[in-house]
Amino acid sequence: MTILDRYVFHRFLTPFIYCITGFIAIWFIFDLSDNIPIFLQGQASLQTVLHYYQTQIPAILVLALPAGTILALLYCLTMMSRSNEIISMLTAGVSVLRVLSPLFFFGFMLVGLITYCNWSSAPHAERLKQQILNDIRKRTHTSDEFISGHMYRNREQYRLWFMSFIRPEQESNLLENVQIIQQNPANEITKEWFADNASYDASTGEWILKKARYVELDPRGNILKTTDSDRLTIAHWNETPWRIASSVMNPDYLSVSELQDYLFYNKDFPERRLAPYRTHLQYRYALPWQVMVALTVGGALGIVYSRRGVLGGVAAAIGIFFTLIFVDKVFIALGKGNHVHPVIAAWMPLIIYLLVGCWLVWVRSTNRDLSKIKIPGWS
Numbered sequence: 001m002t003i004l005d006r007y008v009f010h011r012f013l014t015p016f017i018y019c020i021t022g023f024i025a026i027w028f029i030f031d032l033s034d035n036i037p038i039f040l041q042g043q044a045s046l047q048t049v050l051h052y053y054q055t056q057i058p059a060i061l062v063l064a065l066p067a068g069t070i071l072a073l074l075y076c077l078t079m080m081s082r083s084n085e086i087i088s089m090l091t092a093g094v095s096v097l098r099v100l101s102p103l104f105f106f107g108f109m110l111v112g113l114i115t116y117c118n119w120s121s122a123p124h125a126e127r128l129k130q131q132i133l134n135d136i137r138k139r140t141h142t143s144d145e146f147i148s149g150h151m152y153r154n155r156e157q158y159r160l161w162f163m164s165f166i167r168p169e170q171e172s173n174l175l176e177n178v179q180i181i182q183q184n185p186a187n188e189i190t191k192e193w194f195a196d197n198a199s200y201d202a203s204t205g206e207w208i209l210k211k212a213r214y215v216e217l218d219p220r221g222n223i224l225k226t227t228d229s230d231r232l233t234i235a236h237w238n239e240t241p242w243r244i245a246s247s248v249m250n251p252d253y254l255s256v257s258e259l260q261d262y263l264f265y266n267k268d269f270p271e272r273r274l275a276p277y278r279t280h281l282q283y284r285y286a287l288p289w290q291v292m293v294a295l296t297v298g299g300a301l302g303i304v305y306s307r308r309g310v311l312g313g314v315a316a317a318i319g320i321f322f323t324l325i326f327v328d329k330v331f332i333a334l335g336k337g338n339h340v341h342p343v344i345a346a347w348m349p350l351i352i353y354l355l356v357g358c359w360l361v362w363v364r365s366t367n368r369d370l371s372k373i374k375i376p377g378w379s
Contacts, residue, residue, distance in 0.1 A: 040130035048132070052133075066294050067112070081302070100299045100361070119284070147245050157303065158183040161178070165293065175244075192217070206233050212229050242261070243265045275335060283346040353375050
């Protein structure tokens, strides 16, 4: 890293740290003001409160890093422009791209950090938030979540599962008050299992039904055989507790691996039902690259050659970036509604704004005045 790179990076890093810290502090103040009645009424311990905020850090970083990047970049470059440092660099033969290169390198590092947070920690944060707050309200501790009154259909093997509730995250993978119906391709019931509870052994791939009753039926529904057992072991079923529970899970709260599993195990679902999960999977990959949009747009509009252009460039950069966030939400909603392809919903706004940012950088690197550029067909 050259002296120039270290200098530009140092000028950027200080406001960047201030911006990120400020975003987290503002979020903390608003969240604490909303939830402090719950903490006080539930008599939450300091350890519980600290654990609650610890789980939220990845989600806040995913939101704060792109916004903090563009604000810190605009501050850094406008200050350098006001003091004529940028002009001095350009006069010495250093191009605009060379000035911005250490910031782009740092941007790729931020993309990696956001990708890491957005892989699983950030999607799980909202689910953990609701769970911890509910525990504080009830003054209980829930180590896992459960789904009540659930039905699951295995279309590949013609099996229906009914249960009073399921705990997919528990070590025992417990289902309680279970009824399992086996059908044939003609949708005729051939077998049934009833059990007080069912658990799954991941090491052997076997289901264990306790206090179970097994019933065989003919196509007309007449009982041919009934067997009662305290413990009934069944192998070769491809259902798992997570697969059963995931059919009703919110895609907003699923990690990348969980979304991939959902799409793999439930690929026989209607396309409209799978659309939110496909869209969110693509959005997990696309979201981190908002940082590069912030760097290209902010890098181009933050460099000005006159004092008059500072405010206009800053306002335009902030407007463009936050317009991207709005358009992103619109496209994600269209993707979840199966109105556009998931790849288009997740990537199209990002690609368009990234191209705009690259064009602005090219315009700035060719020493052209943005305010005087005329697009054909525009007055």
